[in-house]
Amino acid sequence: MSEGSGERAGERASGGGGEHRSGFACLVGRPNAGKSTLTNALVGQKVAITSSRPQTTRHTVRGIVHRPDAQLVLVDTPGLHRPRTLLGQRLNDLVHETLAEVDVVALCVPADERIGPGDRFIAEALAAAPRSTKVALVTKTDKVRPERVAEQLLAVSALGEELLGGFADVVPASAATGEQVDVVADVLLSHLPPGPRLYPDGELTDEPEQVMIAELVREAALEGVREEMPHSLAVVVEEVARRENGLLEVHVWLYVERESQKGIIIGRGGSRLKDVGTRARRSIEALLGERCHLDLRVKVAKDWQRDPKQLQRLGF
Structure with a gap:
């Protein structure tokens, strides 16, 4: 379908003083398909971390879109992939559990990459989640x-016809420029069932503050490092406390799998870790709306992605 189908869906979503709609939509796609960036664009504020590296998202971050006649709760999941570690399998399990619970699933396919085995793998997985309405979003159209x-x-429409009997809507969009983002929201809202508001007005995410802080630190730490780091880096907020002078003090551990990775994160003379701390602190202060002191420490947890006990300790 073309842009016009999205506009018709928008008319269905907002037209005629009908019942209030509410529900959950899940954005899926192979790693780095633009899901987190689109989630942030739809919500209008950063609720999911983004990175040029694949497999950045590790949690299902809920972002909430408020309209007078509808409320859309976006569930941003890790990218579905063929797992090579226990962590990868647990991330995939998280996605499949989410697919079974939401009202709408949107398959994100970037415009600047040909459809490949990864997209087919995910589309086949969607066929095993019959409860939800399936739509497709062609992302990164600005590229x-x-x-x-x-x-x-x-090509996306043909994939949907082959594996799913067709998508309910196919919409192009660019989260980077904002083009068609409102149409994406209209389309997702149009497929929600009638229902009451699920969250108070003004609430943009239900993620706990400490989880958001950890994600912002991880986003800052992933910038400019070699490709294996996203898979090997875990961040845990140890403590958030207030000093006597009122300043918020945040203590965070960054866990890597090897000593060599610890050196990459810290950098020569601690220069890189200092830069990570500066960028993360700015994001955390924007999130919390107040000044804070951020204390970052790096520790090796050997092969934690494959160790069930360490995965549990690190929150997976």
């Missing part, structure tokens, strides 16, 4: 020419 977007829309 390619319009004719390439049109080709991708046709």
Whole structure:
């Protein structure tokens, strides 16, 4: 379907003084398909961390979109992939559990990459979740020419016809420029059932503060490091306390799997860790709306991705 189908869905979502709609929508796709960036664009504020590296998301972050006649709760999941570690399997299990519970599932396919085995793998997984309505979102449309977007829309539609009997809607969008983001919201809202408001007005996420802080630190730590680091880095907030002078003190541990990775995170003379702390602190202060002191420490937890006990200790 083209942009027009999204506009018609928007009319269904907002038209005519009908019943209030509410429910959950899940964005799925292979790693780095733009799910977290689109979640943030739909909510209008950062609720999910983003990175140019795959497999950044480790939690299902809920972002809430408020409309006078509807409320959409977005569930941003880790990218579905063929797992090579126990952590990877647990992340996949998390996605499958989410698919079984939501009202709408949106398959995100980037416009600047050809459809491949990973997209087929995920589309096949969607077929095993019959409860939800399936839509497709062609993301990152700002990165390619319009004719390439049109080709991708046709390719995605064909994939849906082959494996799912067709998508309810197929919509192109760019979270980076904001183009069609409102149409994406309209489309997702149009497929929600009638229902009451699920969260108070103004609430944008239900993630605990400490989880958000840990994610912001991990996002800062992932910038500019080699590719294996996203899979090997875990962040745990040890303590959030208030000093006598009122300043918030945040103590955070960054766990890696090898000594060499510890050196990468810390950098020469601690320069890189200091830079990570500065960037993370700014994001945390924006989140909390107050100044804070951020204390970062790095520790090796050997092969934690494959160790059930360490995974549990690190929150997986």
